[in-house]
Amino acid sequence: MTLEEKAKMVIGCSSSAFTGYGNSTLYVPGSAASTAMIERLGILPSVLADGPAGLRISPRREGTEQTYFCTAFPIGTALASSWNTELVENVGKSIGNEVLEYGVDVLLAPGQNLHRDPLCGRNFEYYSEDPYISGKIAAAYVRGVQSQGVGTSVKHFAVNNAETNRKDNDSRLSQRALRELYLKGFEISIKESKPWTVMTAYNAINGQQSMESRELLTDILRNEWGYEGYVMCDWAYAGLRNTQKEIWAGNDLLTPGSDQQYNEVLEAIKNGSLSETDLNNSVERILRIVVKSPRFHGYKYSDKPDLQAHAKVARQAATECIVLLENKDNTLPLSGNGKNVGLFGISSYDFIAGGTGSGSVNKAYTINLLDGLKSYGYNVNNKLSEFYTEQVTKSIEALIAKNPIYAYLGRTSLSEVSISDKLIEESASQDDFAVITLGRSNGEGLDRHAFDDYLLTGIEKNMLSKVSTAFHKAGKKVIVILNISGATEVEPLKGLADAIVCCWLPGQEGGNAVMDVLSGKENPSGKLTMSIPITYFDTNTYDNFPYDYTGPAAMGKYAVTPKPERKNVHYINYDEGIYVGYRYYHTKNVKLSYPFGYGLSYTSFQYSNPTVKATKDGFTATITVKNTGKVAGKEVVQLYVTAPDGGLDKPACELKSFGKTKLLQPGQSETLTFNVDAYTLASFNEAASQWETAAGDYKIYFAANIEDVRGSGAYTQKKAQAWKVNNVLKKQ
Numbered sequence: 001m002t003l004e005e006k007a008k009m010v011i012g013c014s015s016s017a018f019t020g021y022g023n024s025t026l027y028v029p030g031s032a033a034s035t036a037m038i039e040r041l042g043i044l045p046s047v048l049a050d051g052p053a054g055l056r057i058s059p060r061r062e063g064t065e066q067t068y069f070c071t072a073f074p075i076g077t078a079l080a081s082s083w084n085t086e087l088v089e090n091v092g093k094s095i096g097n098e099v100l101e102y103g104v105d106v107l108l109a110p111g112q113n114l115h116r117d118p119l120c121g122r123n124f125e126y127y128s129e130d131p132y133i134s135g136k137i138a139a140a141y142v143r144g145v146q147s148q149g150v151g152t153s154v155k156h157f158a159v160n161n162a163e164t165n166r167k168d169n170d171s172r173l174s175q176r177a178l179r180e181l182y183l184k185g186f187e188i189s190i191k192e193s194k195p196w197t198v199m200t201a202y203n204a205i206n207g208q209q210s211m212e213s214r215e216l217l218t219d220i221l222r223n224e225w226g227y228e229g230y231v232m233c234d235w236a237y238a239g240l241r242n243t244q245k246e247i248w249a250g251n252d253l254l255t256p257g258s259d260q261q262y263n264e265v266l267e268a269i270k271n272g273s274l275s276e277t278d279l280n281n282s283v284e285r286i287l288r289i290v291v292k293s294p295r296f297h298g299y300k301y302s303d304k305p306d307l308q309a310h311a312k313v314a315r316q317a318a319t320e321c322i323v324l325l326e327n328k329d330n331t332l333p334l335s336g337n338g339k340n341v342g343l344f345g346i347s348s349y350d351f352i353a354g355g356t357g358s359g360s361v362n363k364a365y366t367i368n369l370l371d372g373l374k375s376y377g378y379n380v381n382n383k384l385s386e387f388y389t390e391q392v393t394k395s396i397e398a399l400i401a402k403n404p405i406y407a408y409l410g411r412t413s414l415s416e417v418s419i420s421d422k423l424i425e426e427s428a429s430q431d432d433f434a435v436i437t438l439g440r441s442n443g444e445g446l447d448r449h450a451f452d453d454y455l456l457t458g459i460e461k462n463m464l465s466k467v468s469t470a471f472h473k474a475g476k477k478v479i480v481i482l483n484i485s486g487a488t489e490v491e492p493l494k495g496l497a498d499a500i501v502c503c504w505l506p507g508q509e510g511g512n513a514v515m516d517v518l519s520g521k522e523n524p525s526g527k528l529t530m531s532i533p534i535t536y537f538d539t540n541t542y543d544n545f546p547y548d549y550t551g552p553a554a555m556g557k558y559a560v561t562p563k564p565e566r567k568n569v570h571y572i573n574y575d576e577g578i579y580v581g582y583r584y585y586h587t588k589n590v591k592l593s594y595p596f597g598y599g600l601s602y603t604s605f606q607y608s609n610p611t612v613k614a615t616k617d618g619f620t621a622t623i624t625v626k627n628t629g630k631v632a633g634k635e636v637v638q639l640y641v642t643a644p645d646g647g648l649d650k651p652a653c654e655l656k657s658f659g660k661t662k663l664l665q666p667g668q669s670e671t672l673t674f675n676v677d678a679y680t681l682a683s684f685n686e687a688a689s690q691w692e693t694a695a696g697d698y699k700i701y702f703a704a705n706i707e708d709v710r711g712s713g714a715y716t717q718k719k720a721q722a723w724k725v726n727n728v729l730k731k732q
């Protein structure tokens with residue numbers, strides 16, 4: 001290969017940037033970039049396109065009537081709420097099949113950053129506040145997609161937990177928090193599922209840009225974890241980063257790529273600031289993936305994946321992601337409540353399938369709750385439906401007029417509208433029950449706000465209270481559906497609603513999936529993968545979460561809500577250390593709206609016969625779960641471990657394993673087995689730069705959620721164990 005050819009291989013090709021040697025959108029319109037084509041050597045491009053809630057490509061192409069829609073699956077947070085790795089793998093298979101059949105080679109997903117703070121605008125793409133479940137779910141997703149012979153890109157590596165000023169923000173944290181929380185999920189998914197590629201993050205970590213950090217990409221990712229694929233950077237345009245440093249660090253592919261970067265590579269080799277060995281290594285790593293890609297093998301893709309079959313997978317997955325938060329006096333399932341529904345809330349009529357930005361999917365349709373109710377034979381109050389349908393049209397027009405980017409990036413949820421007392425009163429007198437949907441969507445480039453976003457808006461509270469009062473006065477029930485992207489205020493709902501159902505952003509089959517659960521056709525079995533604080537200000541991160549409502553946000557001119565507040569947006573101090581999410585709330589006994597791992601069912605489960613047996617390397621635990629109720633259901637069991645006193649300071653307990661039963665019929669039991677090795681029990685000791693599993697007695701808890709322990713056991717680690725690692729990415 002000539003030097004010029006090598007330089008081409010490390011530069012991404014996209015419509016917007018590196019024009020000389022290819023343009024991925026010529027192969028697949030709407031894809032994000034590709035690797036270079038070098039005809040002389042028979043090297044074909046490998047096309048990269050976004051995810052993770054499904055494949056993101058353009059749905060229409062010039063000169064043809066054919067459409068290229070993709071299936072919108074539930075968002076990452078929802079998928080994780082299923083706690084079902086088999087289900088996630090299956091979703092991955094369907095997504096991977098669309099990737100393959102639309103001629104794409106690598107899907108830019110999954111996203112698996114941690115939910116450090118509920119306001120992070122991209123939390124919806126990510127899985128949890130806990131790295132263990134994040135890693136396991138990501139691994140299942142990668143296995144599923146890659147089973148189809150295409151690749152994935154786990155992202156954004158690493159410590160990318162806010163969107164504000166995302167290209168110029170330094171995450172400052174202890175090595176312990178870095179290793180135990182922010183890298184742990186990646187470590188699990190990378191070791192267990194071998195993603196073809198990894199995408200670095202925009203932000204810096206302790207002063208080192210992720211994409212320029214040799215400590216991150218070579219010392220940790222490759223040398224410690226044995227990663228063999230290639231690394232690409234998040235879409236950093238030329239000039240923003242140091243080209244030569246990126247290649248030196250082990251960030252192989254510079255995406256989206258530019259002519260300037262190509263010249264910089266050549267120049268750096270010529271002036272000796274980049275060694276040809278480093279360049280060769282990057283080229284080799286990229287080529288090893290290119291030759292695995294379907295396009296390289298001449299795969300004849302159909303451009304016609306089986307969208308109907310995938311819609312079924314999306315619907316079934318969405319039902320299992322639903323978390324039932326409240327169900328007073330068995331309000332649900334609906335049987336016997338009558339067929340006339342007062343359907344409130346603008347999102348009932350404009351259900352939100354997913355988030356915005358690169359994670360949004362160009363789907364053929366979204367089933368809203370109105371459609372879902374109708375297909376189950378319910379009559380929706382006509383006046384309400386006319387009122388809200390008109391409001392939906394008006395609000396969409398206003399939104400796009402104000403901000404045309406929504407037409408491209410996928411628009412955000414519509415703000416709730418005021419509704420007259422008269423419409424509420426009429427519905428309460430005529431209809432049999434009320435359903436209210438509260439919607440929240442957000443996405444790439446912008447973080448959420450505490451007020452009017454995490455916290456309910458005045459209009460929402462007013463509507464909820466009026467509908468609740470009117471229906472309750474008439475002796476009728478009120479059901480609230482949370483069509484939300486992530487943790488949002490729910491405390492005020494508890495007194496107003498008889499049932500609260502959180503369906504997240506459930507993908508294109510949302511309205512059907514919700515009705516499958518409301519009707520009792522499916523029994524909800526999802527559980528929260530994050531804690532829901534009573535108010536945003538109960539988090540321990542709010543003082544160290546950046547926001548900038550005045551200046552240019554990451555999307556620059558597309559920043560939508562000017563407000564006269566601004567905090568430091570150039571670095572984030574992770575002062576809370578390892579006390580993120582339940583590690584903080586549970587350890588410090590902070591009262592929550594709902595704890596980590598929480599979720600109800602239409603049936604009840606009894607746990608019995610907990611056992612814990614030491615193995616050569618850790619322990620194996622078992623518990624028997626029996627369905628003691630009247631309907632079939634699945635139960636998620638979480639295994640928490642409390643470490644012995646002494647040694648490093650530890651959270652009250654940590655999730656170290658989980659399992660989900662199959663569908664248990666009434667009276668049926670299943671014994672779940674959990675294997676935990678000594679390394680999984682380890683904490684990170686910064687002073688010695690090593691992982692340590694202390695000797696002593698570990699308490700093992702089998703729990704329905706972190707606050708609901710149903711069985712326990714003990715494990716004795718006879719000898720302390722330690723694993724030395726590189727002393728890198730130190731806090732400055």
Ligand code: BGC
Pocket residue numbers: 032050108155234235358444
């Ligand atoms: C996003 C990535 C995405 C990439 C390509 C970036 O702005 O942060 O998640 O994969 O664009 O579209």
